[in-house]
Amino acid sequence: MADTLSLAVIPGDGIGTEVTAEALKVLGAVLDGGPAKVETTEYDLGARRWHATGETLPDSVLAEIRRHDAILLGAVGDPGVPSGVLERGLLLRLRFELDQYVNLRPSVLYPGVATPLADPGTVDFVVVREGTEGPYVGNGGALRVGTPAEIATEVSVNTAYGVERVVRDAFRRAAARPRRKLTLVHKHNVLVHAGHLWRRTVEAVGAEFPSVTVDYLHVDAATIFLVTDPARFDVIVTDNLFGDILTDLAAAITGGIGLAASGNVNPDRTTPSMFEPVHGSAPDIAGQQKADPTAAVLSVAMLLEHLGLDDAAARVQGAVATDLGRRASGEISGPRRTAEVGDALAALAS
Amino acid sequence: MADTLSLAVIPGDGIGTEVTAEALKVLGAVLDGGPAKVETTEYDLGARRWHATGETLPDSVLAEIRRHDAILLGAVGDPGVPSGVLERGLLLRLRFELDQYVNLRPSVLYPGVATPLADPGTVDFVVVREGTEGPYVGNGGALRVGTPAEIATEVSVNTAYGVERVVRDAFRRAAARPRRKLTLVHKHNVLVHAGHLWRRTVEAVGAEFPSVTVDYLHVDAATIFLVTDPARFDVIVTDNLFGDILTDLAAAITGGIGLAASGNVNPDRTTPSMFEPVHGSAPDIAGQQKADPTAAVLSVAMLLEHLGLDDAAARVQGAVATDLGRRASGEISGPRRTAEVGDALAALAS
Ligand SMILES: CC(C)[C@H](C(=O)O)[C@@H](O)C(=O)O
Ligand SMILES: CC(C)[C@H](C(=O)O)[C@@H](O)C(=O)O
Numbered sequence: 001m002a003d004t005l006s007l008a009v010i011p012g013d014g015i016g017t018e019v020t021a022e023a024l025k026v027l028g029a030v031l032d033g034g035p036a037k038v039e040t041t042e043y044d045l046g047a048r049r050w051h052a053t054g055e056t057l058p059d060s061v062l063a064e065i066r067r068h069d070a071i072l073l074g075a076v077g078d079p080g081v082p083s084g085v086l087e088r089g090l091l092l093r094l095r096f097e098l099d100q101y102v103n104l105r106p107s108v109l110y111p112g113v114a115t116p117l118a119d120p121g122t123v124d125f126v127v128v129r130e131g132t133e134g135p136y137v138g139n140g141g142a143l144r145v146g147t148p149a150e151i152a153t154e155v156s157v158n159t160a161y162g163v164e165r166v167v168r169d170a171f172r173r174a175a176a177r178p179r180r181k182l183t184l185v186h187k188h189n190v191l192v193h194a195g196h197l198w199r200r201t202v203e204a205v206g207a208e209f210p211s212v213t214v215d216y217l218h219v220d221a222a223t224i225f226l227v228t229d230p231a232r233f234d235v236i237v238t239d240n241l242f243g244d245i246l247t248d249l250a251a252a253i254t255g256g257i258g259l260a261a262s263g264n265v266n267p268d269r270t271t272p273s274m275f276e277p278v279h280g281s282a283p284d285i286a287g288q289q290k291a292d293p294t295a296a297v298l299s300v301a302m303l304l305e306h307l308g309l310d311d312a313a314a315r316v317q318g319a320v321a322t323d324l325g326r327r328a329s330g331e332i333s334g335p336r337r338t339a340e341v342g343d344a345l346a347a348l349a350s
Numbered sequence: 351m352a353d354t355l356s357l358a359v360i361p362g363d364g365i366g367t368e369v370t371a372e373a374l375k376v377l378g379a380v381l382d383g384g385p386a387k388v389e390t391t392e393y394d395l396g397a398r399r400w401h402a403t404g405e406t407l408p409d410s411v412l413a414e415i416r417r418h419d420a421i422l423l424g425a426v427g428d429p430g431v432p433s434g435v436l437e438r439g440l441l442l443r444l445r446f447e448l449d450q451y452v453n454l455r456p457s458v459l460y461p462g463v464a465t466p467l468a469d470p471g472t473v474d475f476v477v478v479r480e481g482t483e484g485p486y487v488g489n490g491g492a493l494r495v496g497t498p499a500e501i502a503t504e505v506s507v508n509t510a511y512g513v514e515r516v517v518r519d520a521f522r523r524a525a526a527r528p529r530r531k532l533t534l535v536h537k538h539n540v541l542v543h544a545g546h547l548w549r550r551t552v553e554a555v556g557a558e559f560p561s562v563t564v565d566y567l568h569v570d571a572a573t574i575f576l577v578t579d580p581a582r583f584d585v586i587v588t589d590n591l592f593g594d595i596l597t598d599l600a601a602a603i604t605g606g607i608g609l610a611a612s613g614n615v616n617p618d619r620t621t622p623s624m625f626e627p628v629h630g631s632a633p634d635i636a637g638q639q640k641a642d643p644t645a646a647v648l649s650v651a652m653l654l655e656h657l658g659l660d661d662a663a664a665r666v667q668g669a670v671a672t673d674l675g676r677r678a679s680g681e682i683s684g685p686r687r688t689a690e691v692g693d694a695l696a697a698l699a700s
Contacts, residue, residue, distance in 0.1 A: 083549075084542040092540070116577045118468040135485075135506070140543040146550070150510035152543040156485070160500035187591070190442070192434040193490040193502040199433075200496070220598035227466045227577055227602050241537070245595060248570035252577050 005031075005038045005307060008068040008272065012046040014281030015291035015338075016074025022293035022342025023072060023300045026319070029346035030304070030312045041068070045090055046076035047281070056089030062097060070303050071098075071274035074296065075281040088138060095131050098271040100264035101162065102169045103131035103243060104302065105278065107230075107250040107260070110321055112328020117253050121231035127250060128170035128235060129243025131264055133162040134194075136240040158194040158239070163201045169267050170237035171209040181213045181234035182206070185222045185242055198239070223249060230254075251278055258291075259324075261298035265306060273306055275299040289337040294320055297345050312349075319348035354387045355657060358418040358622065362396040364631030365641035365688075366424025372643035372692025373422060373650045376669070379696035380654070380662045391418070395440055396426035397631070406439030412447060420653050421448075421624035424646065425631040438488060445481050448621040450614035451512065452519045453481035453593060454652065455628065457580075457600040457610070460671055462678020467603050471581035477600060478520035478585060479593025481614055483512040484544075486590040508544040508589070513551045519617050520587035521559040531563045531584035532556075535572045535592055548589070573599060580604075601628055608641075609674075611648035615656060623656055625649040639687040644670055647695050662699075669698035 007027075011020040024040065031038055043065060049055055065071060071094070076086050095103070109115060109123035133156075140154035167184075174182040184202045188195025199216070206214050217225065219242045225232060226249050238246060251260035260278035277295030285291060298320055304313035323344055326332040336344075357377075361370040374390065381388055393415060399405055415421060421444070426436050445453070459465060459473035483506075490504035517534075524532040534552045538545025549566070556564050567575065569592045575582060576599050588596060601610035610628035627645030635641060648670055654663035673694055676682040686694075 083539045083545070087539040088542065116467050116469070118466060135504075136540055138542075140506075140541065142543040142547065144510075145547075148510050148514075150547060152508045152547040154485075154506040154508075154541045154544045156490075156504040156506070158502045158504075160494075160498050164498075187594075189433045189437040190486055190591075190594075191490065191504045192438065192488075193492040194504045195433070197492065197495075197500060197502040220594050223573065223595055223599040224602040224607070227599065228606075241540075244537075244540075244570050245573055249573040249577065249599070252574040256578075257574070 003036055005036050005070070006068045007038055007040045008065045008071045009040045009042045010045050010071065010073045010076070011042065012074040012076035012281060013048060013078050014075060014283045014286035016046070016076060016281050018287070018289065018291050018338045019277060019293040019296035020072065020074035022338060022345070023296035025342045026297050026316060026346045026349055027300050030315050030349045032350065034312065036309060047078040047081045047086060050081055050086065056086060057093050065094075066098065066271060068272045070272050070307060072300065072303060073274055073276040075277065075279060077281045078283050092136060092138070094274060095264050098266060098274065099132060100266050100271070100273060101130060101132045101166050102265040102267055103129035103240070104263040104265050105129060105243070105247040105250070105260065107247070107254045109254040110324045113255040113259070113324055115253055115255060117227060117230070120253060121229070123230045123254055125230070125233035125250070126173065126235055127243055127247050128166060128173060128237045129247060130162065130166045130238070130240050133158055134240035156191070156194055156241070158197050160197065160201065163198055164205065167201050167205045167237055170235055171205055171212055174212045174235040175209050177234055179234040180211050181215070183222075183233060183236045184214070184216045185219050185236055185238040185246065186216075187219050187242075189218065194239070202237070219245070222246060226250060226253060247278060257295065259294050259298070261295050261302055263299070263302040263306060275303040275306075289339060290335070291338050293338050293342050294323070294345075297342070315349045316345075319345045322348050353385065354389050355420070356418045357388055357390045358415045358421045359390045359392045360395050360421065360423045360426070361392065362424040362426040362631060363398060363428050364425060364633045364636035366396070366426060366631050368637070368639065368641050368688045369627060369643040369646035370422065370424035372688060372695070373646035375692045376647050376666060376696045376699055377650050380665050380699040382700065384662065386659060397428040397431045397436060400431055400436065406436060407443050415444075416448065416621060418622045420622050420657060422650065422653060423624055423626035425627065425629060427631045428633050442486060442488070444624060445614050448616060448624065449482060450616050450621070450624060451480060451482045451516050452615040452617055453479035453590070454613040454615050455479060455593070455597040455600070455610065457597070457604045459604040460674045463605040463609070463674055465603055465605060467577060467580070470603060471579070473580045473604055475580070475583035475600070476523065476585055477593055477597050478516060478523060478587045479597060480512065480516045480588070480590050483508055484590035506541070506544055506591075508547050510547065510551065513548055514555065517551050517555045517587055520585055521555055521562055524562045524585040525559050527584055529584040530561050531565070533583060533586050534564070534566045535569050535586055535588040535596065537569050539568065544589070552587070569595070572596060576600060576603060597628060607645065609644050609648070611645050611652055613649070613652040613656060625653040625656075639689060640685070641688050643688050643692050644673070644695075647692070665699045666695075669695045672698050
């Protein structure tokens with residue numbers, strides 16, 4: 001990485017803009033005086049732009065974004081945009097065009113953080129969700145729409161090329177973690193073609209990682225274990241749709257999507273990776289400084305780690321852990337404004 | 351229904367045979383001396399038969415089963431059968447051939463039953479899972495299997511015909527429940543074609559049920575609410591795959607799959623409906639009289655209700671509630687043999 005890190009910022013809509021401001025505040029603080037500088041370019045994309053111009057992601061904007069080292073995204077969408085327009089036209093288009101095939105979602109239950117589970121145990125796992133294939137490819141269609149003879153299809157596309165590279169990434173991550181355990185989640189007893197491709201790939205790549213213990217769960221059973229024994233998980237590798245479902249559930253048991261960060265990573269670094277909180281734009285609380293920016297700040301930590309700035313990443317993570325600890329101990333109580341949380345985290349990370 | 355109820359029984363494998371024996375014991379007890387008699391025919395289907403003959407569900411056996419009033423199934427499968435063989439060839443084949451388009455899965459948290467949630471509230475909802483379409487249709491395929499150029503697809507097929515009838519059934523059930531609330535779960539921001547068909551159908555059918563309140567959740571968000579606020583749900587209607595996932599999670603928060611019953615229902619009564627516990631054949635504890643037959647017994651209650659034997663159904667449900675209450679109070683403690691639980695429930699239901 002160059003000394004100057006060029007960052008494309010897409011604050012988006014609703015609380016997206018609020019949490020992104022705090023994330024950038026923390027990023028500035030943690031890099032201040034350090035080896036790397038950050039240079040940000042903001043891109044106005046999302047519901048606001050769509051309402052104004054009808055554009056989701058113009059090719060020229062995509063080309064500009066592509067030239068950056070990384071992307072930080074807040075959240076996009078508002079209730080006035082038809083379902084699917086921004087998801088398919090902006091968010092998924094970025095993930096697909098930039099070949100961000102590793103959708104990385106850590107789930108850590110920080111000490112003292114509230115969880116709906118009575119007895120969660122030690123929760124510290126990461127979901128490696130495939131990001132460029134599966135039921136998300138948009139290869140569906142519909143016939144005779146609006147008539148009693150309508151038929152709508154959605155095609156899940158899975159390739160050896162696409163599955164192998166994400167499975168390999170997951171094994172690498174598993175081998176680098178203390179517990180060295182990888183769980184494949186799929187539904188190969190029903191989705192036999194896709195499922196067996198995933199299963200065979202995990203077997204084949206697993207042979208190269210003898211230190212990693214491998215197991216398998218059907219997606220339905222995986223949701224059971226996420227609430228009865230989440231401590232059993234270390235690295236989960238799964239397809240795009242199952243990963244979407246499992247990571248929201250994983251966020252729920254580790255303090256909610258207000259704390260869940262994610263990276264849409266291209267591990268080959270041929271294109272910029274994109275970091276974003278798992279939560280959405282939350283129009284109901286937008287503009288009120290009520291949103292918790294912690295997920296966006298943790299996404300900055302993932303961004304720093306991805307760029308090799310491990311010290312800065314660790315400081316951001318440490319700041320979050322400290323702040324959450326203060327909330328748990330009651331040292332910090334009552335609601336704080338979004339900017340107050342950002343200030344506190346920036347100070348702690350400096 | 352005739353005075354004699356003809357029941358096709360498929361005990362299956364592993365604990366399937368053990369829990370089915372208890373379910374039949376309770377069924378016999380509750381119908382003893384009453385208006386309806388039961389006549390059972392047992393069908394040897396499952397892993398045992400497949401190992402012995404290579405058959406999953408011969409056409410002639412299907413034709414025989416079709417002539418019954420209802421089907422009771424234990425669980426099928428063992429680790430020696432390749433994944434998908436019995437699922438697609440037996441279980442799903444029965445659901446599809448018998449057009450059991452309403453896969454009905456109630457989730458009730460009985461007082462005192464252990465749940466992984468710290469503060470579940472009052473949980474009493476039912477998932478109406480579509481049973482004959484979606485990603486379960488088996489319309490997938492694979493090319494160049496085992497090579498680096500492999501591609502595997504799975505096609506989700508959704509028709510106005512199929513969606514409309516299950517949505518209508520869900521609305522009927524919602525209208526008959528005290529809270530009259532229906533939640534559609536899908537992912538229409540990504541699976542736009544199928545998702546929009548579901549959404550439009552719920553809108554259209556909903557117009558005929560003005561007393562029912564309707565809302566919508568993406569499947570990922572639904573998993574969050576299932577652990578943070580399960581009390582919000584009344585009737586959930588969803589597709590085959592989302593329903594599979596949500597109902598295992600729902601079972602987990604209401605005491606585990608040892609208590610979860612299900613019905614594969616054809617509400618038009620043109621074919622027999624099939625009732626089965628949600629759990630599998632559990633080879634690890636099979637043959638040891640360790641399995642809890644409660645889910646199979648509750649499946650019998652669903653069967654009785656489906657056949658219009660409401661009094662008998664209520665007595666079985668009451669027996670289960672009493673037994674669970676005794677476990678919660680400590681009046682019954684320690685492990686009981688499968689047959690002991692069955693005896694207790696049969697006595698309570700008589
Ligand atoms: C908004 C939506 C397209 C997206 C997804 O399904 O991937 C979101 O749920 C997520 O998990 O990032
Ligand atoms: C065994 C499997 C085919 C089945 C399903 O996926 O429907 C099971 O998980 C269920 O929920 O009844």
